Amino acid sequence: MNVSSAESTIPDAPSGGNDPASEPAFAAQAKRMKFCDRCGASRSGDSGACAFCEARAVASTLPATQPADGAGIVASLALYGALLAISIVALAWSLLTERDIGLTGELWMTGVFTLLTLGFVLWHRADLVPLLRRRGSIRWYGMAIAMSFGTFLLASLFIKLLTLIGLEELRYSDSYLDELGAGWGWVILLLSIVAQPAVMEELAFRGVILGSLRKQLSLTEAAVVSSAMFAFLHLAVPSFPHLLILGLLLAFLTIKSGSIYPAMLLHACHNALVVLTEQLWYTGIDVGL
Amino acid sequence: MVPCPHCGAENAPDARFCAECGKALPDTHAGSPRVVDVASSGAGASLQGEELQKQQKKAFTALIIVAVLTTLGAILIGFVVANVDQTDPQLSEMFQIGHVLTATYGIIAAIFWGLAIWSRRNPLPAAIIGLVLYGTLFLLGMIMNPAQAVNPCSWIIPLLIMAMLVSAIQAGLKYRRLLAGQPA
Numbered sequence: 001m002n003v004s005s006a007e008s009t010i011p012d013a014p015s016g017g018n019d020p021a022s023e024p025a026f027a028a029q030a031k032r033m034k035f036c037d038r039c040g041a042s043r044s045g046d047s048g049a050c051a052f053c054e055a056r057a058v059a060s061t062l063p064a065t066q067p068a069d070g071a072g073i074v075a076s077l078a079l080y081g082a083l084l085a086i087s088i089v090a091l092a093w094s095l096l097t098e099r100d101i102g103l104t105g106e107l108w109m110t111g112v113f114t115l116l117t118l119g120f121v122l123w124h125r126a127d128l129v130p131l132l133r134r135r136g137s138i139r140w141y142g143m144a145i146a147m148s149f150g151t152f153l154l155a156s157l158f159i160k161l162l163t164l165i166g167l168e169e170l171r172y173s174d175s176y177l178d179e180l181g182a183g184w185g186w187v188i189l190l191l192s193i194v195a196q197p198a199v200m201e202e203l204a205f206r207g208v209i210l211g212s213l214r215k216q217l218s219l220t221e222a223a224v225v226s227s228a229m230f231a232f233l234h235l236a237v238p239s240f241p242h243l244l245i246l247g248l249l250l251a252f253l254t255i256k257s258g259s260i261y262p263a264m265l266l267h268a269c270h271n272a273l274v275v276l277t278e279q280l281w282y283t284g285i286d287v288g289l
Numbered sequence: 290m291v292p293c294p295h296c297g298a299e300n301a302p303d304a305r306f307c308a309e310c311g312k313a314l315p316d317t318h319a320g321s322p323r324v325v326d327v328a329s330s331g332a333g334a335s336l337q338g339e340e341l342q343k344q345q346k347k348a349f350t351a352l353i354i355v356a357v358l359t360t361l362g363a364i365l366i367g368f369v370v371a372n373v374d375q376t377d378p379q380l381s382e383m384f385q386i387g388h389v390l391t392a393t394y395g396i397i398a399a400i401f402w403g404l405a406i407w408s409r410r411n412p413l414p415a416a417i418i419g420l421v422l423y424g425t426l427f428l429l430g431m432i433m434n435p436a437q438a439v440n441p442c443s444w445i446i447p448l449l450i451m452a453m454l455v456s457a458i459q460a461g462l463k464y465r466r467l468l469a470g471q472p473a
Contacts, residue, residue: 035311037304042311070462073417084425092432165388216462221414228418232425237393240400 039219042256072215079120079208080229086112087235110192117204127211128203128260136257144262147249148269155242155274162238193275198268205230205247206254206263223251246270338467344460348408348416351453355423356401363394397426413461420454423447 036043090109094101101109121128159167205226213222227247231240250263290299291314298309306313370387400422408415427447431438 035306035308037300037306037308040306040311040313070459073458073462077421080421084428088428088432091429095432162389162392165392167389167392216465217414221411225414225417229421232422235425235429237396238389240396 039214041219042258070216072212072217075120075124075212076209076226076229079117079204080233082116082120083113083204083233086116087233091235107188107192110196114196114200117200117208120208121203124208124211128207131207131211131254131258131260134257134259136259136262140253140257140259140262141265144253144266145269147253148266148273151242151246151249151266151270152273152277154245155239155270156277158242159238167238189275190272194268194271197271198264201230202250202254202260202264202267206250207260210251210254219255223248223255227251338464341460341464341467345408345412345416345457345464347453347460348412348419348457349405351450351457352401352405352408352415352419355419355450356398356405359394359398359401363391363398366394367391397422408457412457413465416454416457416461420451420458423450423454427451 034043035041086109090101090105093105209229210222210226213225217225227244227250230247230250231243234243236243246267250266253262253266254260291302291304292299293307293310293312294315295312296307296310298307300307300309300314304314366387370391373387401419404415404419404422408419437443
């Protein structure tokens with residue numbers, strides 16, 4: 001049985017020219033290291049710990065993954081479970097009271113989600129600090145913006161296909177604009193549907209969960225598992241395919257740039273496109289077509 | 290110093306990846322498991338390895354059970370939906386929901402088939418994803434059908450499946466520790 005430990009299906013960045021590194025001092029070589037020599041993650045050239053395996057640039061006998069006692073997997077499942085509980089409680093509430101949780105309910109959920117995530121981020125700050133400190137090169141941000149059009153089109157395509165068989169298209173922005181009016185409605189809308197998920201979900205999935213899983217799984221495996229968890233948490237089975245792809249791209253951006261911010265940008269742009277097109281181009285699907 | 294076979298850059302002797310191009314270096318530490326090491330460390334270790342591999346097969350069993358059950362569910366709902374009288378206005382809403390439900394079961398079944406196939410090669414991540422998805426759907430099902438939730442019989446199979454996935458995950462972790470030459 002082939003247990004993958006270090007292979008990665010994520011495309012590698014193009015190699016630079018030959019760099020013989022003739023001096024034996026590893027510290028000097030470290031400053032030119034583009035990739036971590038423990039785990040292969042991109043390092044954007046500065047010296048110091050790798051964002052992903054905290055390996056120092058000096059030769060070390062420590063393995064990249066430290067499969068200690070499943071702690072990383074448990075921590076990831078704990079955060080996932082806690083976030084899932086919020087949605088389950090909200091769902092149970094609306095079923096019991098036989099009405100929708102409404103805007104207030106949604107804002108409460110957003111608040112609890114934020115607090116929970118920040119709690120886990122604090123607990124795992126050792127893993128998060130390198131990702132938060134590094135900004136990554138500008139090309140990752142350009143890539144994030146470009147990718148967001150792709151992911152948005154993909155999502156729209158999948159959802160439109162499913163509306164043809166009777167799925168009701170979920171509209172995110174109406175309740176905000178109806179209840180709060182156009183002014184404040186847009187502000188709260190952009191904060192809670194664009195900004196908050198982009199920041200908090202990235203901290204949760206690409207920050208805490210990817211970082212924790214990385215301790216027991218290879219980079220690719222951790223990316224796939226964290227993306228799957230990201231897709232499942234949204235609790236919309238028809239959305240699984242495009243959410244999985246979005247999750248994989250977000251993980252790719254985080255791993256390659258060594259920073260959490262490009263993924264936040266992709267996520268924010270994707271959500272913004274969904275919300276803006278919802279309002280600007282009202283689409284009603286005539287299922288009779 | 291070890292030259293990288295892909296780009297030629299010099300790397301530290303115990304580097305697993307090239308610091309210049311990021312590709313895995315051809316080293317026994319990076320890449321496929323060191324089965325030789327496990328075998329040579331004694332019959333006890335290789336027996337333990339076999340034992341753990343057997344436990345990891347639980348992941349495949351659990352995942353295939355869910356895949357089959359969900360597929361049957363999808364077929365059943367699809368059959369019922371196909372035979373509903375579409376012209377009856379009261380039933381037309383059920384008809385639409387039925388389509389979505391069939392698609393939902395279909396997507397879930399496809400995911401579990403995929404996970405089952407993946408688990409033959411790499412049981413640990415497949416088991417983790419399987420557990421997360423199954424647990425999520427189970428909880429959702431309980432909330433949406435509280436009448437079924439209070440019936441203890443409806444918990445037996447789900448708990449069994451989740452227990453199998455959890456033990457597969459534990460076995461997978463132990464197996465990897467064994468391969469890395471660490472104490473299980």
